[in-house]
Amino acid sequence: MIALNHLIAQLLPLVPKSLVKIFAKQYIAGEKLSHAIEKIRELNGVNISCTLDLLGEDPKKASDCRIAVDTYKKAIREIRDQGLDSGVSVKPSQMGLKLDKQFCFDNFHELASHAKNHAVFIRIDMEDTTLKADTIDLYLQLAKEFSNVGIVMQAYLRTAIDDINQMIENKANIRLCKGAYYWEDKKIVYKDMAIINSSYLYLLEKLLSNHCFTGIATHDETLVFGAMKIIDKLGLSKENYEFQMLYGVQEYLREIIRDHGHPIRVYVPFGKEWFAYSVRRLKENPKIVSYIVANGIKNIFSAR
Ligand SMILES: Cc1cc2nc3c(=O)[nH]c(=O)nc-3n(C[C@H](O)[C@H](O)[C@H](O)COP(=O)(O)OP(=O)(O)OC[C@H]3O[C@@H](n4cnc5c(N)ncnc54)[C@H](O)[C@@H]3O)c2cc1C
Incomplete structure (x- = not known):
């Protein structure tokens, strides 16, 4: 299971950043001090x-x-x-x-x-x-x-x-x-x-x-x-x-x-x-990461 999560997490950089950002937001206080x-x-x-x-x-x-x-x-x-x-x-x-x-x-x-x-x-x-x-x-x-x-x-x-x-x-x-x-x-x-x-x-x-x-x-x-x-x-x-x-x-x-x-x-x-930090956090949240990757891949294919 851990190996599968890691594999899925490695696909995250392929997912559009705009989609990752929606889920990454929960881990970040904001862009400004x-x-x-x-x-x-x-x-x-x-x-x-x-x-x-x-x-x-x-x-x-x-x-x-x-x-x-x-x-x-x-x-x-x-x-x-x-x-x-x-x-x-x-x-x-x-x-x-x-x-x-x-x-x-x-x-x-x-x-x-x-x-x-x-x-x-x-x-x-x-x-x-x-x-x-x-x-x-x-x-x-x-x-x-x-x-x-x-x-x-x-x-x-x-x-x-x-x-x-x-x-x-x-x-x-x-x-x-x-x-x-x-x-x-x-x-x-x-x-x-x-x-x-x-x-x-x-x-x-x-x-x-x-x-x-x-x-x-x-x-x-x-x-x-x-x-x-x-x-x-x-x-x-x-x-x-x-x-x-x-x-x-x-x-x-x-x-x-x-x-x-x-x-x-x-x-x-x-x-x-926010990207590198969020990817580490999302990887620790397998349910969300699978969801993001699945949707990212769906978006990529439906855009073709
Ligand atoms: C204050 C703090 C500072 C840290 N600093 C460093 C550092 O300097 N260097 C470094 O290598 N690591 C650092 N880490 C990260 C740490 O090494 C782990 O990667 C991270 O905390 C996940 O491990 P865990 O002990 O929570 O256990 P896990 O087994 O990963 O998580 C236990 C449970 O917590 C929940 N959970 C954990 N992470 C998430 C998430 N992102 N989203 C949703 N649920 C989640 C899940 O329910 C999971 O089952 C830091 C962690 C904390 C809390």
């Missing part, structure tokens, strides 16, 4: 923290990375000036990691310093494995100077236990997720969901019992309740962890989590570069 700020205010109003994400990955030009830096700096100012409860999430490729490592570090350094001055937290998103080692280096360098920076670990990686041990040694601030880059080779990532879930709960317990603050990023009920069990067993307080979910996904579940007194944060993406 003001749209995202509005959603953050609404979520804060119902006791949900946020992290804001400017969509866009893999820019080809340094000037595009600089535009992203400036947009994030503006967003950070707005968050502080409007008294919002939100951090920001930033992709290393968007800061230029594929162009030049030092350029990327300098961009992150500028952002981290600006965010620190505005008391805003920066989460470094994790992308595909070609960027993992450099992303970890980047984080470790920044963490020497800034306490308002954290990183993401992916439980589907076969190297995840080593990665987590390294993070524990560094008392890192972690977001733990399953991993979203579904085309990674089976030599690199587990493909079996039961194994990914076992890895997730094992790593989560390791992080929490070693006093690493952990963002428990999942919409999977088995993992949510497994996490609650670990939290109870370790007698953790709210300063040690939070749940995290993506905008537009499983809203009823985040309310259950919040209503049971657990801290929860929602990842709020905005911007014009």
Whole structure:
């Protein structure tokens, strides 16, 4: 079933973007910063923290990375000036990691310093494995100077236990997720969901019992309740962890989590570069993806 979903997801780029956009909208706060700020205010109003994400990955030009830096700096100012409860999430490729490592570090350094001055937290998103080692280096360098920076670990990686041990040694601030880059080779990532879930709960317990603050990023009920069990067993307080979910996904579940007194944060993406992010989200929603692909193919044929 997972293989079939992946196959269907691979057909998505063939579907007209206008059709994908109709379904992608549920995952995106809007194209403008003001749209995202509005959603953050609404979520804060119902006791949900946020992290804001400017969509866009893999820019080809340094000037595009600089535009992203400036947009994030503006967003950070707005968050502080409007008294919002939100951090920001930033992709290393968007800061230029594929162009030049030092350029990327300098961009992150500028952002981290600006965010620190505005008391805003920066989460470094994790992308595909070609960027993992450099992303970890980047984080470790920044963490020497800034306490308002954290990183993401992916439980589907076969190297995840080593990665987590390294993070524990560094008392890192972690977001733990399953991993979203579904085309990674089976030599690199587990493909079996039961194994990914076992890895997730094992790593989560390791992080929490070693006093690493952990963002428990999942919409999977088995993992949510497994996490609650670990939290109870370790007698953790709210300063040690939070749940995290993506905008537009499983809203009823985040309310259950919040209503049971657990801290929860929602990842709020905005911007014009919605396609790559939305394809990853749609792939995680097999019913919708099959529907879009079927309709896209029907449209293509009926247009001939
Ligand atoms: C806050 C946050 C930040 C993240 N940051 C990163 C990152 O930096 N790097 C990275 O690789 N990955 C990141 N991810 C994505 C993550 O790796 C997974 O791809 C994603 O969360 C789906 O995994 P899951 O744990 O929800 O489990 P799944 O097994 O995919 O989903 C569990 C259930 O949730 C529901 N569901 C899940 N996704 C959707 C959807 N899109 N639409 C509708 N229903 C859905 C379905 O009912 C599904 O059965 C992040 C996730 C979150 C929540």
